[in-house]
Amino acid sequence: MKLLKKICILSFSMISFISFISFAEVSVIVNKGNTDVINTKLIKRIYLGKVKSFPSGTKVNVLTLKDDVSATTVFRKSALKKSNSQFQSYWSKLAFTGKGTPPKKMANNDDMINAIKSDVTAIGFVDSAVVTTDVKVVARY
Numbered sequence: 750m751k752l753l754k755k756i757c758i759l760s761f762s763m764i765s766f767i768s769f770i771s772f773a774e775v776s777v778i779v780n781k782g783n784t785d786v787i788n789t790k791l792i793k794r795i796y797l798g799k800v801k802s803f804p805s806g807t808k809v810n811v812l813t814l815k816d817d818v819s820a821t822t823v824f825r826k827s828a829l830k831k832s833n834s835q836f837q838s839y840w841s842k843l844a845f846t847g848k849g850t851p852p853k854k855m856a857n858n859d860d861m862i863n864a865i866k867s868d869v870t871a872i873g874f875v876d877s878a879v880v881t882t883d884v885k886v887v888a889r890y
Contacts, residue, residue, distance in 0.1 A: 773819075773820070773823075773876045773877055773878050774823075774876075774877040774878075774889055774890065775820045775823045775824045775827065775828075775874050775875070775876060775877060775889065775890045776874060776875055776876075776877040776880050776886045776888070776889050776890075777792055777824075777828070777872065777873070777874045777886070777887050777888040777889070777890070778861075778862070778865050778872070778873055778874065778875060778880065778884040778885060778886055778887065779865060779871065779872050779873075779884065779885050779887055780865055780866060780867075780868060780869040780870075780871060780884065780885070781866070781883070781884060781885050782869045783803065783869055783870075783885065784805070785803040785804045785805050785807075786804060787803070787804075787872070787887040787888070788888070789828065789888050791804075792828055792872075792887070792888055793828055793829055795809055795811055795872060796811060796813075796828065796829055796852065797829065797839065798811075798840070798843055798848070798849035798850075798851075803870075807869075807870055808870060809870060809871075809872055810853070810868055810870045810871040810872070811852040811853070811871075811872055811873075812852055812853050812854075812855055812861060812864055812865070812871055812872065812873035813851075813852040813853070813854055813855070813873065813874070814854070814855055814856075814857070814858070814861060814873075814874065814875070815854050815855070815856055815857075816833045816837070818857065818858075819876070820858070820874060820875060820876045821833065821874075823890065824874045824890060827890035828874075828888075828890050840852075855873065858875040858876055858879045859879075861873045861874070861875050862875060862879070862880075862881055862883060862884055865883075865884045866883040866884055872887075874890075877889060
C-alpha cells in the first residue's frame, strides 16, 4: 500500500511537470505604437502594481488573461514567480487596502490581441503561437 501511494504521488508529480513544460511559450505584448523600452524587471513591477506608467510617463493599462487560460499560469510562474492563487491573493490585498486595481481580465488570446492593438497604453500576454503582426512582442517566457 505504501509503495502504491509513492507510485501515485510520483506519477502525479511527473504528469504535472510534463504538463507545465509542454505549455507553449508566452509573449508579453504591447501596441505597435509603444516605443518604450520594456524589460522583464519592468514587466514584473507593472504586473505587481508597483509601476503604474511606462518609462515615457504614459499610464499603463494592464491586461491579463483569465485564470483558466494556460498562458496565464505560465506567465505568472515564469515572470512573476507566483501561482494563480498567490497572484489573486496579492491583488485582493492591494484592492482591499485601496492601493491598486487588479489587471483587467481578457477571456482569450484573440480578445487580448484586439485590446492591445487598439490601445497604445496597454500591456498583456498571449501564447506565443498566436502572436500577430498587429502587436509588438517585448518579452518571452
